[in-house]
Amino acid sequence: MIEFNNVAYGYGGQDLLTEISLSLAPGSFHFLTGPSGAGKTTFLKLCYCELQATAGRVQLLGKDTRNIARDDVAGLRRNIGVVHQDCKFLDHLSVSENVALPLLVAGKSRDETNLNELLAWVGLSERADALPAELSGGERQRAALARAVIMSPEVIIADEPTGNVDWEMSLRLLQLLVELNKMGKTVIIATHDMHLIRQAKSQVQARVLRIANRRIQQAGVDL
Amino acid sequence: MSFLLPFLKIDKTVQDRIVPPSGFTAQLTILTSAAMAFLAVFALTLSLATGRLADRWAGELAQSSTVRISAPIAQVEAQTKAALAVLETTPGVREARALDADEQRALLEPWFGPSLPLDSLPLPVLIDVKETAEGYDSESLRLRLAGEAPGAVLDDHTRWRKPLITAANRLRLLGVVSLILIGGVTAAMITLAANAALAANGQVIRVLRLVGAKDAYIASAFVRQFTFRGFSGALFGAFLGTVAIALLPDAQTTGGFLTGLGFRGYEWFWPFVIPPFAACVAYGATQFAAKQTLKRLM
Numbered sequence: 001m002i003e004f005n006n007v008a009y010g011y012g013g014q015d016l017l018t019e020i021s022l023s024l025a026p027g028s029f030h031f032l033t034g035p036s037g038a039g040k041t042t043f044l045k046l047c048y049c050e051l052q053a054t055a056g057r058v059q060l061l062g063k064d065t066r067n068i069a070r071d072d073v074a075g076l077r078r079n080i081g082v083v084h085q086d087c088k089f090l091d092h093l094s095v096s097e098n099v100a101l102p103l104l105v106a107g108k109s110r111d112e113t114n115l116n117e118l119l120a121w122v123g124l125s126e127r128a129d130a131l132p133a134e135l136s137g138g139e140r141q142r143a144a145l146a147r148a149v150i151m152s153p154e155v156i157i158a159d160e161p162t163g164n165v166d167w168e169m170s171l172r173l174l175q176l177l178v179e180l181n182k183m184g185k186t187v188i189i190a191t192h193d194m195h196l197i198r199q200a201k202s203q204v205q206a207r208v209l210r211i212a213n214r215r216i217q218q219a220g221v222d223l
Numbered sequence: 224m225s226f227l228l229p230f231l232k233i234d235k236t237v238q239d240r241i242v243p244p245s246g247f248t249a250q251l252t253i254l255t256s257a258a259m260a261f262l263a264v265f266a267l268t269l270s271l272a273t274g275r276l277a278d279r280w281a282g283e284l285a286q287s288s289t290v291r292i293s294a295p296i297a298q299v300e301a302q303t304k305a306a307l308a309v310l311e312t313t314p315g316v317r318e319a320r321a322l323d324a325d326e327q328r329a330l331l332e333p334w335f336g337p338s339l340p341l342d343s344l345p346l347p348v349l350i351d352v353k354e355t356a357e358g359y360d361s362e363s364l365r366l367r368l369a370g371e372a373p374g375a376v377l378d379d380h381t382r383w384r385k386p387l388i389t390a391a392n393r394l395r396l397l398g399v400v401s402l403i404l405i406g407g408v409t410a411a412m413i414t415l416a417a418n419a420a421l422a423a424n425g426q427v428i429r430v431l432r433l434v435g436a437k438d439a440y441i442a443s444a445f446v447r448q449f450t451f452r453g454f455s456g457a458l459f460g461a462f463l464g465t466v467a468i469a470l471l472p473d474a475q476t477t478g479g480f481l482t483g484l485g486f487r488g489y490e491w492f493w494p495f496v497i498p499p500f501a502a503c504v505a506y507g508a509t510q511f512a513a514k515q516t517l518k519r520l521m
Contacts, residue, residue, distance in 0.1 A: 050433075070437070070438055071437050071438070071439075073432075074432070074435050074436060074437040074438075075435070077432070077433065077434065077435035078435035082433060088426075088429065088430050088433060089430065090241065090243075090427060090430055091243075092240065092243040093237065093240065093241075097237050100237075101430075101431075101434050102434040102435055104237060104238060104241075105431060105434055105435055105436035105437075105440055106435055147434065151435070
């Protein structure tokens with residue numbers, strides 16, 4: 001599904017990540033943790049081709065990302081749903097339009113029934129016509145999650161999805177991600193919230209990947 | 224032009240609204256396109272009018288010439304008869320006749336007014352000569368006239384017809400160059416506006432890429448907007464320009480070249496070519512700008 005083979009990423013002559021070798025199996029659930037600035041977001045960006053490794057080989061969904069064409073990156077992104085801490089919405093479009101955006105850019109028709117079911121699943125049926133600026137932090141994260149899964153991707157990547165929400169909403173988001181994992185999706189969550197990781201223990205078989213000193217140090221440790 | 228149709232849809236679907244409307248670039252594009260289309264109508268008029276003028280001068284004067292009899296009053300009539308006799312026997316001359324007083328007055332009226340006392344002026348007699356399609360040998364005619372009617376001077380119009388036609392053709396060329404420059408300036412301005420819009424919408428481009436949009440899709444969102452703006456601005460400018468041309472005075476023989484500016488017959492359709500042309504320019508300019516910007520944002 002996702003394979004890193006002795007991968008390094010550097011910027012400005014300095015390595016931010018180095019000697020990363022790991023394999024994320026289909027249907028697996030991963031937490032990526034580590035101190036702020038350790039390189040969690042950089043690692044995730046390598047996982048959805050926002051960045052290119054400066055050394056080693058990254059394979060995403062069977063595709064070698066070295067020298068990958070821009071259009072092939074677009075194709076990969078349709079199979080990798082991403083949830084950012086700041087959500088990254090088009091602020092002038094409504095929640096439902098933002099959620100349906102991946103369908104639109106892929107040239108697929110928007111099935112209103114499916115869209116409504118998806119919005120109901122994340123608890124945003126009543127907020128479909130609202131603008132992103134009118135949503136609370138938790139609502140924004142759930143809308144971002146709905147957008148990430150609308151194309152039914154094989155991989156869901158969430159970068160600090162609970163960073164701006166209260167504990168109750170964190171649990172709600174975790175529950176949604178666990179449900180997706182139980183549907184066979186590969187889930188990777190970057191977080192430094194150890195309470196959340198412990199809470200997940202009772203719900204799902206998860207691996208914790210810890211980034212420190214530019215390397216993944218505890219790959220393979222089960223909760 | 225069918226490829227333009229998807230860009231000209233008026234209903235605003237989500238696809239049309241992906242790029243948020245930005246007041247500054249939108250107004251700049253519409254204004255530029257309108258102003259350039261307005262100027263293009265005038266350049267087009269100039270080009271067409273000078274083309275007509277050159278054709279007319281070439282056609283009207285190519286097979287005509289004038290013999291002027293400047294002789295002492297006592298000899299004028301005899302020399303006129305002698306010159307007419309020479310002309311009638313010259314191969315290549317179809318018709319030759321002396322202008323009467325009314326015709327001479329009509330020729331001079333635009334310059335001296337209607338109440339010209341022709342009788343008191345020492346005006347030369349003018350003989351209008353029409354040539355056959357083959358024409359005559361002007362050098363031998365000059366020699367024969369010099370022998371039979373020493374006061375006769377042959378003017379075959381070549382001396383001033385050629386520079387006039389050259390001037391008219393250059394004016395026509397100037398009109399065409401103006402149209403090319405207008406197209407170039409329009410393209411440059413729309414490229415600048417599109418670049419500004421692309422730079423201002425960096426976040427939109429990032430989000431679209433994040434959700435799997437290909438660069439061609441992102442570019443088309445901008446291209447659609449700018450093509451529509453280019454077309455609508457040009458439509459307005461061309462309409463205003465055409466109305467302004469329609470309000471110009473009609474062509475008059477006494478009014479010279481300036482009153483001949485305007486369109487004739489089917490030429491009135493030419494201004495309608497300007498908006499689709501402006502849309503094509505906007506399409507190309509925005510495609511170019513989008514391609515460059517998206518490549519830079521890799």
